Amino acid sequence: MEKTVHIAVVPSPGFSHLVPILQFSKRLVQLHPNFHVTCIIPSLGSHPSASKSILETLPPNMNSIFLQPVKPKDLPQGGAIETQMQFTVTLSLPSIHQALKTLTSSTPFVALVADPFASEVLDFAHEFNMLSYIYVPTSATTLSWSFYLPILDKETSCEYRDFPEPIKIPGCVPIHGSDLNNQAQDRSSQVYKRFLQRAQQIRLVDGIFINSFLEMETNPIKALKEEGRGYPPVYPVGPIVQTGDDAKGLECVTWLDKQQVGSVLYVSFGSGGTLSQEQITELAYGLELSNHKFLWVVRAPSSLASDAYLSAQNGDPLQSLPSGFLERTKEQGMVIPSWAPQIQVLSHRSVGGFLTHCGWNSVLESVLKGVPLITWPLFAEQRMNAVLLSEGLKVGKRPRIGENGLVERVEIVEVIKCLMEGEEGRKMREIMNEFKEAATNALKEHGSSTKTLSQLALKWESLV
Numbered sequence: 001m002e003k004t005v006h007i008a009v010v011p012s013p014g015f016s017h018l019v020p021i022l023q024f025s026k027r028l029v030q031l032h033p034n035f036h037v038t039c040i041i042p043s044l045g046s047h048p049s050a051s052k053s054i055l056e057t058l059p060p061n062m063n064s065i066f067l068q069p070v071k072p073k074d075l076p077q078g079g080a081i082e083t084q085m086q087f088t089v090t091l092s093l094p095s096i097h098q099a100l101k102t103l104t105s106s107t108p109f110v111a112l113v114a115d116p117f118a119s120e121v122l123d124f125a126h127e128f129n130m131l132s133y134i135y136v137p138t139s140a141t142t143l144s145w146s147f148y149l150p151i152l153d154k155e156t157s158c159e160y161r162d163f164p165e166p167i168k169i170p171g172c173v174p175i176h177g178s179d180l181n182n183q184a185q186d187r188s189s190q191v192y193k194r195f196l197q198r199a200q201q202i203r204l205v206d207g208i209f210i211n212s213f214l215e216m217e218t219n220p221i222k223a224l225k226e227e228g229r230g231y232p233p234v235y236p237v238g239p240i241v242q243t244g245d246d247a248k249g250l251e252c253v254t255w256l257d258k259q260q261v262g263s264v265l266y267v268s269f270g271s272g273g274t275l276s277q278e279q280i281t282e283l284a285y286g287l288e289l290s291n292h293k294f295l296w297v298v299r300a301p302s303s304l305a306s307d308a309y310l311s312a313q314n315g316d317p318l319q320s321l322p323s324g325f326l327e328r329t330k331e332q333g334m335v336i337p338s339w340a341p342q343i344q345v346l347s348h349r350s351v352g353g354f355l356t357h358c359g360w361n362s363v364l365e366s367v368l369k370g371v372p373l374i375t376w377p378l379f380a381e382q383r384m385n386a387v388l389l390s391e392g393l394k395v396g397k398r399p400r401i402g403e404n405g406l407v408e409r410v411e412i413v414e415v416i417k418c419l420m421e422g423e424e425g426r427k428m429r430e431i432m433n434e435f436k437e438a439a440t441n442a443l444k445e446h447g448s449s450t451k452t453l454s455q456l457a458l459k460w461e462s463l464v
């Protein structure tokens with residue numbers, strides 16, 4: 001009988017950090033039924049309801065250990081979301097250590113896989129005789145940036161956003177400093193110092209998974225694998241996305257059923273992105289004036305773009321819409337407060353474009369469905385993704401931000417028309433369809449990402 005290969009994974013809080021590592025684990029045990037994955041789950045307060053359903057439907061060869069939730073009041077007040085995520089894990093370290101001790105006392109575990117914000121737990125790997133891995137739920141470009149950061153930090157002293165030229169990260173599309181991730185925008189901040197520290201530590205692990213695939217990020221992946229750079233092995237295993245529940249009969253799907261093929265623009269800012277009141281107003285008028293059909297997931301306004309990411313918002317999002325908007329657009333569009341069944345929406349034949357905040361999961365979901373993008377980044381590494389998509393891969397159109405800090409209605413109309421009816425949009429759709437095919441192939445039995453994951457699984461098996 002085949003021996004069971006035991007792996008432990010540690011996510012960090014936040015829907016788009018918890019769900020991807022669970023999906024990765026699911027894929028691992030589906031491809032290799034002799035594997036068993038134990039998820040040790042830190043949380044900040046209670047889990048958002050969207051992740052509960054995913055946690056409740058794990059396959060039999062996966063199980064979860066829910067740690068005592070960290071109380072928001074125990075975290076540094078007013079900290080950035082990255083700080084909150086990392087501190088939640090830091091405060092959970094004693095219970096993670098205890099869980100690993102208990103698990104490994106009766107069963108040998110081969111590997112410990114952690115989310116980047118949970119990478120501190122990898123210090124325990126050696127103690128429990130496990131190999132250490134990071135599952136990066138973002139792009140090869142973002143990982144390349146993390147590796148390049150310590151070099152650039154040594155060579156330069158000014159803020160990256162003040163560099164006159166775009167920064168040339170090995171293998172990547174040049175990125176202007178102001179488009180780098182939030183953590184790199186203020187080099188004197190604690191957030192930056194922690195980011196730099198993590199960037200130095202990730203070089204020491206046994207391997208890094210990225211949720212990308214060779215055919216989409218060929219050059220960044222090649223650069224990551226180049227010998228002589230001293231990086232740990234990098235394994236592109238994506239695109240791994242959630243599968244989505246059955247959404248038949250839901251109001252928005254019934255509405256989509258009535259629309260023409262490729263006619264609807266889906267508008268969503270991820271699991272927790274928010275806009276200011278002024279920006280919601282501009283977006284509403286932009287959608288209305290574009291005369292295109294739309295399906296818009298609206299959240300209550302906030303001056304902090306990541307406001308709803310780690311905690312639920314209060315307030316009725318519909319109250320923030322301009323007066324008469326819903327009545328005037330009742331034939332043109334549909335507005336959903338806070339949450340949509342995104343996978344089903346993107347899979348629907350009526351959806352022809354996606355105005356997205358460029359969260360990496362949303363990007364990959366759109367790639368897998370061949371839907372081209374309007375790239376409207378808000379926080380985290382989303383601006384880097386926008387550069388990759390619009391300037392590198394040419395599958396997205398990025399709106400200009402006006403001098404008042406807003407994307408104004410005229411600009412919104414222009415990018416919608418460009419995507420939904422222009423020649424540029426047609427070309428973007430064509431390229432996106434090529435990536436869709438490549439993504440589907442990468443996940444097939446002999447596809448690049450499947451082979452990469454299976455080769456590593458074989459290595460782990462040989463260690464049991």
Ligand code: UDP
Pocket residue numbers: 015016242268269270271272273297338339340341342343358359360361362363365
């Ligand atoms: N999502 C969803 N419905 C929504 C908003 C988001 O199902 O109304 C899902 C989406 O499909 C994706 C995830 O939430 O899987 C968002 O992850 P992403 O990396 O795009 O953005 P983040 O939440 O990290 O900002």
